[in-house]
Amino acid sequence: xxxxxYQVVDVLLLVGNVAPVALYFLALGLVNSHSxxxxxxxxxxxxxxxxxxxxxxxxPVPGFVHSGYWWVLLIAAGLAAATFAWMLPKTDxxxxxxxxxxxxxxxxxxxALTATGLSGSWESKTWRSDCGTMAIHVRGFAxxxxxxxxxxxxxxxAARLYPTLAAQLQHRLSNVAQLPSTMxxxxxxxxxxxxxxxxxxxxxxxxxxVDAMSHLFG
Numbered sequence: 001x002x003x004x005x006y007q008v009v010d011v012l013l014l015v016g017n018v019a020p021v022a023l024y025f026l027a028l029g030l031v032n033s034h035s036x037x038x039x040x041x042x043x044x045x046x047x048x049x050x051x052x053x054x055x056x057x058x059x060p061v062p063g064f065v066h067s068g069y070w071w072v073l074l075i076a077a078g079l080a081a082a083t084f085a086w087m088l089p090k091t092d093x094x095x096x097x098x099x100x101x102x103x104x105x106x107x108x109x110x111x112a113l114t115a116t117g118l119s120g121s122w123e124s125k126t127w128r129s130d131c132g133t134m135a136i137h138v139r140g141f142a143x144x145x146x147x148x149x150x151x152x153x154x155x156x157x158a159a160r161l162y163p164t165l166a167a168q169l170q171h172r173l174s175n176v177a178q179l180p181s182t183m184x185x186x187x188x189x190x191x192x193x194x195x196x197x198x199x200x201x202x203x204x205x206x207x208x209x210v211d212a213m214s215h216l217f218g
Contacts, residue, residue, distance in 0.1 A: 015198040026191030032184030037100040042089040045096040102140030105147040112168035134158040
């Protein structure tokens, strides 16, 4: 069914692709507008980002379905699932801290490591323990105002110390008080601007979408 120059499925795909990205930027903006940083695991951050980007992979699906190439879709789905499982960080692989600068994060991390009972030294943006237990690689992303802490476990004590380090980091982050960042407001505006596109598209073609749903479920 054609909707002007679009098909119903194209409109749905457009909404399905843009809406998650808009919600992602809105969530980031609200987090960065808060007075305190927000800590999550690298695993949770990867799952959230994948959920935002995975709808892009659905664009070729209608064409393959129309052509009857179901086997291609099954192979692609299997490869996508295998790639996701291979790239998925482990539960104790590190953290992502939002609404914080890299320099401030490194200071708080240093205090948390000391409170955990670990001593070590910094080599640029990598901290290595003196006893060879673990190494922590710090990577900041100024555009989204977040910092990734990748933990490389090089000793048997690392797995036992991970929950303590997480608790120490969370305690210090909860005591941080800062003014809302302009970056947060900018990300909220980006999210709202992106949300307008799918809402406008649906409002223009609402009758055609209702007809399509009626034919599908009627």
